[in-house]
Amino acid sequence: MKYSNSKTWNTNLYLLNLALLITHEIDSAFWKEWNLFGLPGGIQEFLVVNFLLMLVALVGFRNMVSEKRSGYYFALILAGLGIFAFGIHSYFVLQGHQEFTLLVSVVLLITIFFLSLIQGVLAVKALRKNL
Numbered sequence: 001m002k003y004s005n006s007k008t009w010n011t012n013l014y015l016l017n018l019a020l021l022i023t024h025e026i027d028s029a030f031w032k033e034w035n036l037f038g039l040p041g042g043i044q045e046f047l048v049v050n051f052l053l054m055l056v057a058l059v060g061f062r063n064m065v066s067e068k069r070s071g072y073y074f075a076l077i078l079a080g081l082g083i084f085a086f087g088i089h090s091y092f093v094l095q096g097h098q099e100f101t102l103l104v105s106v107v108l109l110i111t112i113f114f115l116s117l118i119q120g121v122l123a124v125k126a127l128r129k130n131l
Contacts (some may be wrong), residue, residue: 010122011064014075017082017115024085024108025050031099036092042095053081069130073125082116085109 034046060074088110089100101111 013119014064018113027105072127074122079116079120082112086113
């Protein structure tokens, strides 16, 4: 199946942003993010929730590769999650929390933010083009 440049770009951007978000979730386990959010269940609940999130994200990637319209909706969800991750962690840092303040954690969140903005814009454009 041959992709147009736009579809290839969207699919590759989805994959890159997903890989960054997965890396962020690994970083989240290091920082014990469930404590930051005051969530019960500790690492066990964190792992179950992340498994479910990754499963949904991978279905979205499959839909992007299969050139399904729903892939772009998944791309919007992924972009929204990336923007949310940046925003909520920025808020916590501004409140004085020390989690996610290492250089790689910060660079990761900033990169996710900008890639998510681009991914969201491109997904909206792709959806509008097909309407």
